[in-house]
Amino acid sequence: MKPVRSGRWTILANLSSYAAVVALAVTACLMLSCSKPPVQTKTVYSPPSDIKVEVHAGGPVVVTTKTAEFQLLPSGSLQATLLKDGKRLTLDDTGSSAASDEITRAGQHVQFTPDLAQAKTLEATGKLGRGKRVVIPAHSMAPGSAIDRELVIEAYDDFPNIALVSVAYKNAGAADVAIDRVQIQQHRFSAKQVDAKPPAYDMWSFQGSSYDWGQNDVQKLTRTSSQPNLMGEEVKGGYGGGIPVIAFWTASVGEAIGHVETLPWTLSMPVKVESDGTVTAGITIPANTVLKPGETYSAPRSFVAVYSGDFYEPLRMWSSVLQKEGWEIPKPSSEAYNVSWCGWGYEFNVTPAQMLGTVPKLKELGIKWATLDDRWFNTYGDWDPRADTFPGDSIKRMVDDFHKQGILAQLWWLPLGVEDGQGKWESHKYVVSKVAKEHPDWFILDKNGKHARMTRDLAALDPSLPEVQAYYKQLTEKFIRDWGFDGSKLDNIYSVPACYNPAHHHKSPQESVNAMGEVYKIIFQTTRGIKPESVTQACPCGTPPSLAWLPFIDQAVTADPVGAVQVRRRIKMYKALLGPESAVYGDHVELSSMTPLGHGNWSEHGSDFASTLGAGGVLGTKFVWPETAPKFKAVALTGEKESHWKKWIALYNEKMLSKGDFLDLYVYGYDVPEAYAIEKDGKMYYAFFTPEGTSFNGDVELRGLKPGTYDVSDYVEGKDLGTVQADSGGAAKLKTEFKEHLLLEASPQ
Secondary structure, eight states: OOOOOOOHHHHHHHHHHHHHHHHHHHHHHHHHHTTTTOOOOOOOOOOOOOEEEEEOOOOOEEESSSSSEEOOTTTSSSEEEEHHHHHHHHBBBBOOOOOOOOEETTTTOOOOOOOOOOOEEEEEEEEEEEEEEEEEEEEESSSTTTTEEEEEEEEEEEEEEEEEEEEEEESSSSSSSOOOEEEEEEEEEOGGGOOOSSOOOOOOEEOOOOTTTTOOOOOEOOOOEOOOESSSSOOOOSSSSOEEEEEEEEESSSSEEOOOSOOOOOOOOEEEOOTTTOEEEEEOOOOOOOEEETTTTEEOEEEEEEEETHHHHHHHHHHHHHHTOOOOOOOGGGGOOOOOEEEEGGGGGHHHHHHHHHHHHHHHTOEEEEEEEETTTTSTTTTOOOOSSSOOTTHHHHHHHHTTTOOEEEEEEEEEEEESSOEEETTTTTTTTTHHHOOGGGGGBBTTTBBOOOGGEEEETTTSSSSHHHHHHHHIIIIIISSSOOOEEEEEOOOOOOOOOGOOSSSSSTHHHHHHHHHHHHHHHHHHHHHHTEEEEETTTSSSTTTTTTTGEEEEEOOOSSSSSHHHHHHHHHHHHHHHTEEEEEEOOGGEEEEEEEEEEEEEEEOHHHHHHHTOOOEEOOBBSSSOOOGGGGGGGOHHHHHHHHHHHHHHHHGGGGEEHHHHEEEEESSSSEEEEEEETTTTEEEESEEETTTTEEEEOOOSSOOOOEEEETTTTTTTEEEEEEETTTTEEEEEEEEEEEEEEEEEE
């Protein structure tokens, strides 16, 4: 046989030889395996969803789960109904004929007529489990408009109280189409749907935007209530971020809307009480886009939920959906539950001597953490110790000294903010930091090409840049590994501006906003990698947190609450978002009672430990000791205060209710007195509250019990309150009288 010269034929010849070898091997395998039983392949059967879908050509489309019903009306309005105890309960104003979504182009509102006859029902499987998808085409109602819309409604067996909605708009014409904004999940709510007597706005609400320090995110609506609820991007004043959920509830039913994207979309969720008393709410996205022929714009995936209870329920549902979609909530380190003392009582010019001077009291009171707070550093962005207060290596030596005394140390800092020589804060006038001089290309620029401003009027670094992310990894390593700190208190944490820096080559200015969480992820993971029992805390001072960075902390914080009421509400909010056993720092107890002094200043002189302990939070304080300058008098640990502090901190360390299972058994705003329940170590713990300075006399209901007899005690005062008998519904009544708070322990006999 002549050799094959062609390269192509050489390959074929080799393949031919290889095929012969494979054939022999297969034959051998078949001969060897003939005596073995054949491998049995098991077919996994996935049963269809239990959700029912009815499609009527003339409308409506009805999606029914085991606990709720969602109807898409011929007008395009999507309405939700709770199915409970044989009743149909809703806040949706059924008289509304408005559509649930529309677009605005050239100042004109464009609505769509759903083609219900063309609706398709499909089985849905995926991250959320099994369910049903209903796909409904629609056409523009505007004359000459060539925009088609596809609406997809999803419902899942494991999430029966929530309907997810996807909306996409396609340019079906031959010319470009500009879309200014998109409005989705438009609803009109009325309390009269469940009770004709009170005004339509007579309901409570949770509005998750971060727009102004100290505002009540949980509030009862009034005749003049109106709030824009900007989300995602940084807003005026340096705030921004937020939890994209708006919830409303009465004593019997609640509804909520929002989006379930894992990134912080820039949008608004305005709420307004209209002239007729009804409440309008929806989601508005500033699309500002041009669709070429055939192109599609997709709005963020949104939801409408219906439930029984208060804001805890929709926040829990929202968080559960995001966790299925990849939003991972870490388990807090064990140290995140220990009591914390903060040096902020000494304000900006605290020294190592003042910090370490409190050690005897920290040990005596059973406090495990000491936090070095604001202004230990020279400049924002560089984060080097101040030469006048922390000279040389004194900061590291201070940490070492805390450790020798068995106390962990936490460091205050503010990522992404940088001094660029413009502006000032109350602590000092800004200079040009080293990082600003050395890396001018790292900055976020606004539309005018200037440094965009963030919280504290600082310039902002772009978190989407790998170089910026690497810089914050290095800083974290310096603080945790080199200086020895056991965690970070990340403060004034909101959002960042959109970036228009041409050098960053962004596909969208939103990329800087979306990437903010990446820097916090690096800080959190780097810290845990060096010290697994570290604690990373993030404080969105005075506002709700941001979904961008919320998964990257060990400990949430009630974030400069204005009084004890906000302490309790925010603990409940975080327990819903992060889990019933999450570590939620109640912030400095001194913040539980505040008196305004004018010009944004407050006198902080609270001592209400009960609000944090009873609601399941982690105690904290910022006392100064020994009593020194008159300016610190309000927070000085006097002899009278000391016994109070010692009593409550000892109770906290004994009960450790922050590690218990927070139970959502009481409806905020409707159950009187305000109440919280925690299950721990086979016992039930209850906390009841009245407004500051007021008393309660009557029956309190102990819910969540198994039928049987329970010994009840006031564990704060050490009083035996006798026994109660829980009925078949798991509730018992106790007649009592108290002022401001009552904390109970119920033990089964």
